[in-house]
Amino acid sequence: xxxxxxxxxxxxxxxxxxxxxxxxxxxxxxxxxxxxxxxxxxxxxxxxxxxxxxxxxxxxxxxxxxxxxxxxxxxxxxxxxxxxxxxxxxxxxxxxxxxxxxxxxxxxxxxxxxxxxxxxxxxxxxxxxxxxxxxxxxxxxxxxxxxxxxxxxxxxxxxxxxxxx
Amino acid sequence: xxxxxxxxxxxxxxxxxxxxxxxxxxxxxxxxxxxxxxxxxxxxxxxxxxxxxxxxxxxxxxxxxxxxxxxxxxxxxxxxxxxxxxxxxxxxxxxxxxxxxxxxxxxxxxxxxxxxxxxxxxxxxxxxxxxxxxxxxxxxxxxxxxxxxxxxxxxxxxxxxxxxx
DNA sequence: CGCCAACCGTAACGCACGCTAAAGAACGTG
DNA sequence: CACGTTCTTTAGCGTGCGTTACGGTTGGCG
Numbered sequence: 001x002x003x004x005x006x007x008x009x010x011x012x013x014x015x016x017x018x019x020x021x022x023x024x025x026x027x028x029x030x031x032x033x034x035x036x037x038x039x040x041x042x043x044x045x046x047x048x049x050x051x052x053x054x055x056x057x058x059x060x061x062x063x064x065x066x067x068x069x070x071x072x073x074x075x076x077x078x079x080x081x082x083x084x085x086x087x088x089x090x091x092x093x094x095x096x097x098x099x100x101x102x103x104x105x106x107x108x109x110x111x112x113x114x115x116x117x118x119x120x121x122x123x124x125x126x127x128x129x130x131x132x133x134x135x136x137x138x139x140x141x142x143x144x145x146x147x148x149x150x151x152x153x154x155x156x157x158x159x160x161x162x163x164x165x
Numbered sequence: 166x167x168x169x170x171x172x173x174x175x176x177x178x179x180x181x182x183x184x185x186x187x188x189x190x191x192x193x194x195x196x197x198x199x200x201x202x203x204x205x206x207x208x209x210x211x212x213x214x215x216x217x218x219x220x221x222x223x224x225x226x227x228x229x230x231x232x233x234x235x236x237x238x239x240x241x242x243x244x245x246x247x248x249x250x251x252x253x254x255x256x257x258x259x260x261x262x263x264x265x266x267x268x269x270x271x272x273x274x275x276x277x278x279x280x281x282x283x284x285x286x287x288x289x290x291x292x293x294x295x296x297x298x299x300x301x302x303x304x305x306x307x308x309x310x311x312x313x314x315x316x317x318x319x320x321x322x323x324x325x326x327x328x329x330x
Numbered sequence: 331c332g333c334c335a336a337c338c339g340t341a342a343c344g345c346a347c348g349c350t351a352a353a354g355a356a357c358g359t360g
Numbered sequence: 361c362a363c364g365t366t367c368t369t370t371a372g373c374g375t376g377c378g379t380t381a382c383g384g385t386t387g388g389c390g
Contacts, residue, residue: 010175014378024339026380035378096310130316131323138303145261151295158296162323179348189369191350200348 001042006084008092009039046088054105063113067132071156074136078143086144103133128163135159166207171249173257174204211253228278232297236321239301243308251309268298293328300324
C-alpha cells in the first residue's frame, strides 16, 4: 500500500514491492494472485476507514461546517507524518470510480443543504460541490509534490470562505 | 506534444508517437535524439506562449482581477475543444520546476498587491497564492478526468470569492 | 532419526520498451 | 542512364517488466 500510495500503480514494480516487503516474488504471487489483485487489496486497506471518516465530516449540522471539517481533515490526512504525502485514490488514474463516489457524497450533502434552505438552490449546491472537488483534488496533488501542511490548511481555510454565509 | 499532453511521459511509448506521427522510429531518433529530447521539444512548444499569457492575465490592475482572469483563462485552456483536456505541465511529475515558476509569478503578483495595500499583509498574499495554486492544480486534474468547462468555470468563480474585497 | 509437506529463492519465460545498425528506396546531379 | 547522397524501413539489440516452473530448505510429526 505504501509503495502504490507513493508512486502509483505504474510507478511501482513487483520487484520493488518484494524488496520493500522482504519477500520473493513467488511468495507475493502465492498470497495475492497478481499485481492487479495486490493493488486492489492495497486499495481496500486504504479505503477501509475512508467512507466512515467522510461521513463523519459530512454529518456536521451545517454544510459549511461539513465542508470545513472535510477540507481540514483531508489536508491533515494528505500530510500525515510517517505516511506518503497525498492520496492514493486521488493520485491513481484508474480509481475514477472511487473518486466519483466521494464526489457524489459531497454533492449529496450540499444538495441536502439546499433542500434545508442553507443554500439558495440545487444549482448553487452543485457549483459549490464542483468547487470543493477541485480544491480537494488540488490539495492532494500539491501535497504529493511537497506542499507542507500549513500551505494546505491555508488553502482549505480560504476555500471555506468562497460562498456567503 | 499531443500524446505527452494526453497520457504523460511514461504513458507514451516511442512506438505510439511514431504511429501517430506517421514515421518510423529511426526518423524520429534522427530528428530529436532520444525520447527525453523529444519530450523537451514538446514542452518547449507547449510552454511557448504560456508565460506571456500568464503575464497578460496577471497584469490586470488589481490582484482580484488578475486572479479572476488567470482562473478563467486556465479553465478555458484546460477544456479547449480539439485539444487534450488538462495541462501538460500540471500533469507531468517531472516538470516541478516549471510549475514552481508559475507559482512564483502568482505569489509575486499577490505580494505586489500586499505592497500596494490591496491586501493586508504579505502573509495573506502568500496564503491566497497557496490557495490559488491549489485550485489551479485541481482544475487541471479535474479537466483531465473529464470535468467539463462549465464545472471548471464554476470552481473558478467560487475561488475568486474566497477573500474579502 | 526419518519422512512428508509446506515454504522459499533461483532462474527462466514471453513481452514491450528505448534505441540502433544495416539494408533498401527515392532523388537530384553529371 | 549511372552515380552518390539522403532518407526510410526492416530487423534486431539489450533491458526491465509481470509472471511462473522448479529445486532446495525448513519445520512439524511419528
